[in-house]
Amino acid sequence: MDLVAGIDIGGTKTKIGLVDCDGKSHEQLFFRTRDFDNLDHFLDRIVAGIEELKAKFGSDVNLIGCGIGAPNASSRKGTIENAANLKWKGSVPILAKLKQRIDVPMRIMNDASAAALGEMLFGNAKGMSDFIAITLGTGFGAGIVANGKLIEGYDGFAGELGHVDMTLGDGRLTGLNxxxxxxxxxxxxxLKRTILYMLCKYLDESRFRGIAYNDLHGEDITKAAEEGDPIALKAFDYTADILGLAMANFTAFSQPEAFFLMGGLVNSGKWIMDPMKTYFENYLLEVYKGKVKILVSGMEGKTAAIAGAAALIWEGRQ
Amino acid sequence: MDLVAGIDIGGTKTKIGLVDCDGKSHEQLFFRTRDFDNLDHFLDRIVAGIEELKAKFGSDVNLIGCGIGAPNASSRKGTIENAANLKWKGSVPILAKLKQRIDVPMRIMNDASAAALGEMLFGNAKGMSDFIAITLGTGFGAGIVANGKLIEGYDGFAGELGHVDMTLGDGRLTGLNxxxxxxxxxxxxxLKRTILYMLCKYLDESRFRGIAYNDLHGEDITKAAEEGDPIALKAFDYTADILGLAMANFTAFSQPEAFFLMGGLVNSGKWIMDPMKTYFENYLLEVYKGKVKILVSGMEGKTAAIAGAAALIWEGRQ
Structure with missing residues (x-):
């Protein structure tokens, strides 16, 4: 059976799966990325992992390629560069080094772009030529498809929408300054930073006046909102407002048919997604109003990150 | 000789030219757009104009198509919709109506996107796959090319970058609200509005304290800057700063190899373009620094708008 090794390199975990042409991952495993200070040892672990999965699957695996999703990956250069949450610093030639170990077609891309491609091949964006996938997790990632193709950019770093400045240079610093x-x-x-902002701006009583920033967790904020905590409600509304504005801005760029939202924050549907839709529609230029769909990913539960990485190889071969 | 009618519909003038496969306009004419309240009369004038040009050129014209650049044009629908500075309101089916008069291949696109295509076919973007063309005139227009193709968007309104909000919803209103x-x-x-802002913010003496907003002209601001007027200098610096920031934001979207700048404000090179380059490089994410060129259009003096409109037809036929 023709299978692709989909490899998702995250700050915490690295996941590997054997993915068929429908995006189904047949076998998968994961290990902790941070256990490997040394890149060579990390790559050896990946190769051993692929062999384990092949053995588990049975004898008839035809490995037709490896697709890798990773933060700060350059698709054109095959490198990971200065990723904030990975240990290997500088420009890491990961594709060339992996290719020395397994000689199959390989492709790497930033994780959100891989997710967009996965959505197009296997998920709810099938048949769409113009859409944007947004991952809302610890950070903010984006993959942009226009004219039926992923926008990679001149040397493969397009889609860094989490680092678009929304405040004329006068706002909060991101991890990349x-x-x-x-x-x-x-x-x-x-969202956690916004809790601080609201505690500072307003005098409302709130459970968060008794919790230090370092002890603050996303689930607490959702729970507090459910209980009517005014600071939590204000923080969610503010977040929804800025997300809606950002998506209206992105629409002016490539006029997508739809946005796909994925990641942890999407689960706070009632508190972020619902009000965001109102803000978004309100901020849209007249010419776009009523035309842009906001959809959920069709990849949830399908080991989305692994399938997205595998999509890099399956693209054009299905 | 194979020629394309390049038609540039502007708020003030409509220009028509017969353009060859190298982007050279052999004959051209223009008339005032605002003289035509009635769309049918306007289209009749265009058809008559093309016939005049053909007659002037001689007998061997083979008209292979009409390309139109216009504000608020939808490339996918063939319409002009709610253009702020045109008299015809609502959704104007200009392509269908012109086609009833001349039966040749036709294409319409917003003027800045047509300019980008012109730059790619005939100008300084030859051979580039990823670039952004920005027109700085009365308004702010943009045409975005990624993967070697113009980004048109789901129904043809991509690239409205003049209406991207840079201020978390808390700044000046554009003409489209x-x-x-x-x-x-x-x-x-x-820039004129920024003169007001600087007069309000600072107490410096300035010639602009004696000039009403309605009497203010761009050339006066350049002249004042040359004479060291502090308000003019501050206004130019502020404009350069925001342009640099906006271009850094756009880079995070599609990572262009280059920006091409065109239009009136580009002539204020020393006052806007030069400081903008410093701001831009400073605002860029680390991963983009030193990689994005800022270039001037290779279309100036080539009846750029006409050639850009004609490029819509010449694309893929050269």
């Missing part, structure tokens, strides 16, 4: 960058507002971390 | 929209800052009109 962008002042006013979107990710500093719309992400799990951004 | 976008609060904080880029065009309200970076355009000929935006």
């Amino acid at each position: 962008v002042r006013g960058g979107l990710e500093a507002y719309v992400s799990a971390t951004g | 976008v609060r904080g929209g880029l065009e309200a800052y970076v355009s000929a009109t935006g």
Whole structure:
């Protein structure tokens, strides 16, 4: 059976799966990325992992390629560069080094772009030529498809929308030192920072007056909102407002048919997604109003990150 | 000789030219757009204009198509919709109506996107797959090319970057009622508004304290800057700053190899373009620094708007 090794390299975990042409991952495993300070040892672990999965699957695996999703990956250069949450610093030639170990077709791309491609091949974006996938997790990632093709950019770093400045250079710093960058507002971390902002701005009583920033967790904020905590409600509304504005801005760029939202924050549907839709429609230029769909990913529960990485190889071969 | 009628519909003038496969306009004419309240009369004037040009050129014209650049044009629908500076309101089916008069291949696109295509076929973007063309005139227009193709968007309205909000919804209104929209800052009109802002913010003596807004002209601002007027200098610096920031934001979207700048404000090179380059490089994410070129259009003096419109037909036929 023709299978692709889909490899998702995250700050915490690295996941590997054997993915068929329908996006189904037949076998998968994961290990902790941070256990490997040494890149060579990490790559050896990946190769051993693929062999384990092949053995588990049975004898008839035809491995037709490896697709990798990773933060700060350059699709054109095959590198990971200065990723904030990975240990290997500088420009890491990961594709060339992996190719020395397994000689199959390989492709790497930033994780959100891989997710977009997965959505197009296997998920709810099938048949769409123009859409944007947004991942709302610890950070803010985006993959943009226009004219039926992923926008990779001149040397493969397109789609860094978490670092778009929304404040004329006068706002919060992101992890990559962008002042006013979107990710500093719309992400799990951004939401926590907004709790601080609201505690500072308003005098409402709130459970968060008794919790230190370092002890603050996303689930607490959802729970507090459910109980009517005014600071939590204000923080969610502010986050929804900025996300809606950002998506209206992105629409002016490539006029997508739809946005696909995925990641942890999407689960706070009632508190972020629902009000965001109203803000978004309100901020849209007249010419776009009523035309842009906001959809959920069709990849949830399908080991989405692994399938997205595998889509890099399956693209054009299905 | 195979020629394309390139038609540029502007708020003030409509220009028509017969353009060859190298982007050279052999004959051209123009008339005032505003003289025509009635769309049918306007289209009749265009057809008559093309016939005049054919007659002037001689007997061997083979008209292979009409390309139209216009504000608020939808490339997918063949319409002009709610253009702020045109008299015909609502959704104007200009392509279908012109086709009833001349039966040749036709294509319409917003003027800045047509300019981008012209740059790719005939100008300084030859051979580039990823670039953004920005027109800085009365307004702010953009045409975005990624993967070697113009981004048109789901129904043909992509690239409205003048209406991207840069201020978390808390800034100046654009002509299309976008609060904080880029065009309200970076355009000929935006520069005039910035003079007011600087007169309000600072107490410096300035010639502009004696000139009413309605009497203010772009050339006066350039002249004042040359004479060291502190308000003019501050206004130019502010404009350059915001343009640099906006271009850094756009880079995070599609990572272009280059930006091409065209239009009136580009002539204020020393006052806007030079400081903008410093701001731009400074605002860029680390991963983009030193990689994005800022170039001037290779279309100036080539009846750029006409050639850009004609490029819509010449694309893929050269």
